[in-house]
Amino acid sequence: MAQTPQSSTTKIVLSISQLNQQSRNLLESALSRVWVEGEISNFVRPSSGHFYLTLKDEQSQIRAAMFRGQNRTLSFTPKNGQLVQVRGKVSLYAPRGDYQLIIEHMEEAGDGALRRQFELLKHQLHSEGLFDADEKQPLPELPTRLGVITSPTGAAIRDILSVLKRRFPGIPVLIYPVPVQG
Incomplete structure (x- = not known):
């Protein structure tokens, strides 16, 4: 046994x-x-x-x-x-x-x-004119909101939020929780 x-x-x-x-x-x-x-x-x-x-x-x-x-x-x-x-x-x-x-x-x-x-998709999007200069929107000088993809409980998010609060107070931050490793 x-x-x-x-x-x-x-x-x-x-x-x-x-x-x-x-x-x-x-x-x-x-x-x-x-x-x-x-x-x-x-x-x-x-x-x-x-x-x-x-x-x-x-x-x-x-x-x-x-x-x-x-x-x-x-x-x-x-x-x-x-x-x-x-x-x-x-x-x-x-x-x-x-x-x-x-x-x-x-x-x-x-x-x-x-x-x-990937190349097929890129060709398709190009043929639809999505890469044309007149389709592109200018980037703002500063973002109006930020998205962060990370674990909501890790040390990384605390560091990110601390720096953002210090450098860019008032910018909304959206956190998209995902499992992370390492």
Whole structure:
């Protein structure tokens, strides 16, 4: 009979570091060489030379990294909206507990569907004349009201409201509550 937590005589308590390391070991052994196709977004190339990006499809996304030693062999420069196929391993960045894809190889696969949808919408709006100069309204020198999208209970909203009260007293602030992380 399987032991339930209540019937177990010994309890094993892991530190967060131990839990993350065990999770990392499991992920890396089970998913050590996978091919994934996705559209690039949030692409950045800091001075370290590494690539950091998000790969996504219409329903999901995963953070990814391609380190300098691997990305030097690429025959193209990745860009947001580009569809790629990558080979890599799934890993866990233990300090944050975030799982990610460590890319070892990347191939171009064309423009992503999300990028095509965006370009199609942009073309449609342009053909309707919505980008014409006479359609645009001039921006006011100062806003008449502000909208803030954040958690209504976090430290960030208190800081924002404090600064706004000091710098722009009297401007109404609309708060749109959303769950936030980090």
